Structure formats: C-alpha cells, structure tokens
Amino acid sequence: MSAPVLRPYQLDLVSKVEASASRSVLMVSATGSGKTTVYEALARRETARGGRVVILADREELVRQAHDRIGGTVIMGSYRPTPDVARPEAPGVTIASVATLARRSEAPDATLVFCDEAHLYAASSFRRVAEAYRGSGAKLVGGTATPARLDGQGLGLLFDEVVQGPSAEELIRDGWLVPVDHRAPSGPWWESVKLSGGDFDTAGLEAASSAVLRDVAGRWQDLGGESRPTLVFAATKAHAAKLADEFSALLFLHGLPPAEVVTDDTPAAVRRSVRDRIQSGALRCVVTVGVLGTGFDAPAISCIVMARPTLSWALYLQQGGRGLRTAPGKTDLLLVDCAGNSLRHGLLTKPFEVNLEGLTRKHRRAVAGLTTCRRCFRVYEWTLPACPACGAAKPRGAERKVREVDGQLIELTGAQQWAERAAAGAQVRKLAAWIREGEEKGWKPAAPMARFRGTFSRWATRDEIEQAKRLARASA
Numbered sequence: 001m002s003a004p005v006l007r008p009y010q011l012d013l014v015s016k017v018e019a020s021a022s023r024s025v026l027m028v029s030a031t032g033s034g035k036t037t038v039y040e041a042l043a044r045r046e047t048a049r050g051g052r053v054v055i056l057a058d059r060e061e062l063v064r065q066a067h068d069r070i071g072g073t074v075i076m077g078s079y080r081p082t083p084d085v086a087r088p089e090a091p092g093v094t095i096a097s098v099a100t101l102a103r104r105s106e107a108p109d110a111t112l113v114f115c116d117e118a119h120l121y122a123a124s125s126f127r128r129v130a131e132a133y134r135g136s137g138a139k140l141v142g143g144t145a146t147p148a149r150l151d152g153q154g155l156g157l158l159f160d161e162v163v164q165g166p167s168a169e170e171l172i173r174d175g176w177l178v179p180v181d182h183r184a185p186s187g188p189w190w191e192s193v194k195l196s197g198g199d200f201d202t203a204g205l206e207a208a209s210s211a212v213l214r215d216v217a218g219r220w221q222d223l224g225g226e227s228r229p230t231l232v233f234a235a236t237k238a239h240a241a242k243l244a245d246e247f248s249a250l251l252f253l254h255g256l257p258p259a260e261v262v263t264d265d266t267p268a269a270v271r272r273s274v275r276d277r278i279q280s281g282a283l284r285c286v287v288t289v290g291v292l293g294t295g296f297d298a299p300a301i302s303c304i305v306m307a308r309p310t311l312s313w314a315l316y317l318q319q320g321g322r323g324l325r326t327a328p329g330k331t332d333l334l335l336v337d338c339a340g341n342s343l344r345h346g347l348l349t350k351p352f353e354v355n356l357e358g359l360t361r362k363h364r365r366a367v368a369g370l371t372t373c374r375r376c377f378r379v380y381e382w383t384l385p386a387c388p389a390c391g392a393a394k395p396r397g398a399e400r401k402v403r404e405v406d407g408q409l410i411e412l413t414g415a416q417q418w419a420e421r422a423a424a425g426a427q428v429r430k431l432a433a434w435i436r437e438g439e440e441k442g443w444k445p446a447a448p449m450a451r452f453r454g455t456f457s458r459w460a461t462r463d464e465i466e467q468a469k470r471l472a473r474a475s476a
C-alpha cells in the first residue's frame, strides 16, 4: 500500500477512531468525504502494528473499489481478482463481500473490521457477521453518510459510540464538495399514491408518474440539465425505461447520445462501462432505480434528477450525495427535484445531529422553513429575503401545516403548499385548453373532464371546472 494523502478532517477521523476506547465505533462522514481513504489509513496503521484487517462491503462494486485502492485478499463468491501489477500489495488485509461471509461458517481472523455502508448492518445476516467479529474481540468500525436505516431504525444495537466527521456544509465551505442548487419544478403528482412498507408504493408511483414523464425531462432541459452529466433516479424499471425515452428524445435534439438505463439486472461490466462513459463525457444521461444509490463513483455527475418521491431521508441523501464530489470544471450540483424530496427532507447539505437511536425528531424540525421560488423553482431557506438564484420576491402565505401520513408526520412548508396550488393551477389551465379544443372540434361536453381524469388520475373539482370554463371563455 502506498501512503494515502489525508485531508485534515480525514486525519482527524483517523485519530478519533484510534483514540476511542469503544469496541465498536460508527464513523459518520458525508457522502464524497472519502471514507475509503480513512479505512486505508487505519488499515495501514493496524497492519504495521502486526494486526489483521477485514474490510466488509455489501456489493461487488464496493469490494472492487476497495481492492483497487487498498489491495489485499478478496473474498467474494467465486470471484478471483485478476493479478494486476499496478495493484498495491497489502499483507494482512482482506476485503470481503459481507453476503459471502454470511453464507460461510468461517470468517478470516481480524483485529480491526470495517463495515462499509454501516446503515445496512441492522439487517440480520449482515449483523450476524459484524457481531461475530465484535464478539471475537476485534474492533468494529462502521462507516456511513446516513446513520439511519432506510426504515429509520437506529444503529445503537451494533455500535457503542459515534465519531462524527464534518457536515456536507462544512466540506462545501472548505472546497471538498460542490454546493447544491436545489430546484423543485414539479407539482405533487405523487399525492394520490398509497404508502406501503413505510414509503410510497413503487407500483403506485409508476402509474401516477405516467402523466409527468415528459414534464420531468422538460424541466431538466428548462434548467439547462442537458449541458451536465446527469443521473436520474426512477421508481421502477418500467418507469426508468419510459423516462430514458423522454430524456433521449431531448438529448437527440441537442445532438447527444441517448440516455442509458442501469438496474440491478445490468451486468457489472456494463455498469462499469456506463460509469466510465459518463465520467469521460461520452454519455450524458443515466437513468437508474437506486442501484447506483451507493458505490457508483462518477464525480463528473453535476446534475441529479429525482423522479422518485421517497419518505426515506437516508435514500434522499444517498441519491443526492452522488453528485457532491468535486471534478475538473464542475462548480456545483444541479438538483432537479421532481419528487418533492427536498421540501420533504430539507436541503441535501443541512447538518444533522447523530443519534444511535434514530434521528427522526431533530431531522423533522430541520425540514421547516424552506420555500420555492415561483419564477425559477429554486428551493431556499425561508429566512432569506428573496430568491438567491433569480432575486424574485419570496412567495407569500407560508403558514405551516402538518399532515400525518401512515403514522409519520409530514410537515408541509409554505413552499410545498404553494407547489401544490401551482400544480393544481397548471391542471386547470390544461382543462381550459381541452374545453376550448372540445368546443372547436365538437367533442361531447364531458370529454374534457374525462381527459382530465385520464391525465391526472383524479376528477376535476366543481370549482376547478368553473375556473377552467372562465379561462376558456377569456381566451376564446
């Protein structure tokens, strides 16, 4: 192993982890802060003292990435890494797929064990592997950017102590990550989707999203997304395929290659090729269903499109975090949030306080106080006097509303209420256009309302119909 060059905060994390007397430490550090570099430094020091290190990773990409960086022995199913002279020698280091170890009765000895993506280790089979190491006397070090399981359960069962790295906000201030330009240009098309398993039902999202496929791609283009390497998060594979068609149609107009879809069906070699091509600029847009949520390392990505609404704050951070890394020529991340996630969870870079029992309470408090610019859809803190992107005046009417969804309180900010009203307004304008078209073409009187139902998956209210008729008359 050649010595890694540590940033000041990474050096600080290394000393904090080493100084901790706890048997298991959870290291919390923002996405893009370079956790692998910290593991590498800790591993070098441990092996120099004669210790043995095991690095656990939950997926093939992470095993490969860690092996390319750190070297050592690999345990992953039937996989055998090809001998590579460029790869560092690392005696005493093993990099293992945690799923492979969970299926075996024996695991390599260790004095120091890393659990990458530690939030996944509340799952029983992963937890058994980690607990066995803890029980054997090894020191367990978990690393995560999102110290909550996707279902919100804390990690207190496995870890005794938290070592906290800098927040994304601090990393941006010091130039280690890029700032985020949040835009929320799409209305609440997910509103009618039922919840299942604590989040939006994905099949329901797929159905509801059919009305806004073109809108999502259009908003991305309106905001200049086509000039940026872009990663789009969809709800399902079918949704991803349809979105890719819409994005490809716009990319074609700009003379750019079509969007590509990557799901868990995509072979690892193709995934790597997609990553390399988006990184080199040969590919402009990738649509995925969360398989890239962790471990997809393409720092060039400077635009994230969220087309999958989620109640999971961790999922939101993981997806948005894919665009925070710095790269040559990259000045910021454009977050095109067509899923209401920024208003639901707060700004991507908002600092949070870590608590091993879960973070819902503090986190929920942080969500209040955002607003969306009516002119440019920028999401910003309510305390600012005007939109920081275009200077437009702050929208009025920010009285707070709290709604309970499946036992979880969702705070509606003034901006979200506004976004809902704005979306309803756009639907009324659409209805007015159909009423006019119907009159011109001699449709049956109910036909515009049926079309409204077919497009927006709900019937127009009496008020909306009255309003649409007035609009239709006014423009006739």
Ligand SMILES: [Zn+2]
Pocket (backbone or CB within 6 Å): 373, 374, 375, 376, 377, 378, 387, 388, 389, 390, 391, 392
């Ligand atoms: Zn604005």
